[in-house]
Amino acid sequence: MGKPEQIDPADWVDRYGDYLFRYAMLRLRDRSAAEDLVQETFLAALRDRGAFSGKSAEATWLVGILKHKIADHFRRQSREVSLGEDDPPDPAGESVFDASGHWTAGPADWGANPEDLFRQKEFLDQLAECLSDLSPNHANAFTLREIEGLGTGEICKVLDVRETNLWVILHRARMLLRRCLEARWFAKRTGKGS
């Protein structure tokens, strides 16, 4: 442990590279984008070295920069998405509910100890895969809310949507993710049990 104000960029890649990469991967689900943001983060850190107070840990400082880069990335992406095609009308599937708004096929019973379901290490990988199946809009909104833990006001600014719109997006994202995780979990369990 050196002095906190000691900064040696030559060490950065080995010391923090993988950590920052994993951090970015979990949020972006895109290898090359994550690598680019790690590089941008280090370069920005190099430029702003003077601003590093040494009060926080170096890793915390770098993650702070990365968080901004990730938000920028989402901002760019939401602009591209809104220029392109809109999300399909109700991807959560009208078929989940009948005409009177009742479940056609309700959520499955996850058993007495549903926590066990997600205790496995692969949960984050499964979540990432399920997120990849969503449209970028839905996946990014969920990520900002549940992984980054931002409030809805901030997310609206990043994704440039109104709050009522964001609620709809988050609702659909949660419904689709729940279904995807359930399908994966049951598929795995029956595979193992046979």
Add this chain to the structure above:
Amino acid sequence: MVRKTNRKGVMMLSCRDVTQLISRSMDTSLPLGKRVGVRIHLLICRFCARYEKQLLLIRETVRSLVAAEGTSGERSTEALSEEARERIRKALRSP
């Protein structure tokens, strides 16, 4: 069409409405009337009650795993490729 109001004026919510409101309640606090409507519905609807439990479990799991991420090397399979590592080193040497 779906929404009916009973004699006391309490809004009758469908499962579709309730799933929307469950999600919204995870982002903001619902107005009292809606909150009561959801609670009453959850008392009598097994599927919606299950749905809420499962969404909250997913949230909890995501949060705890994300919080643990920094401290443990859980997903050590994911690392920068050698190529990217070299590229970044080079960029840092001549920014």
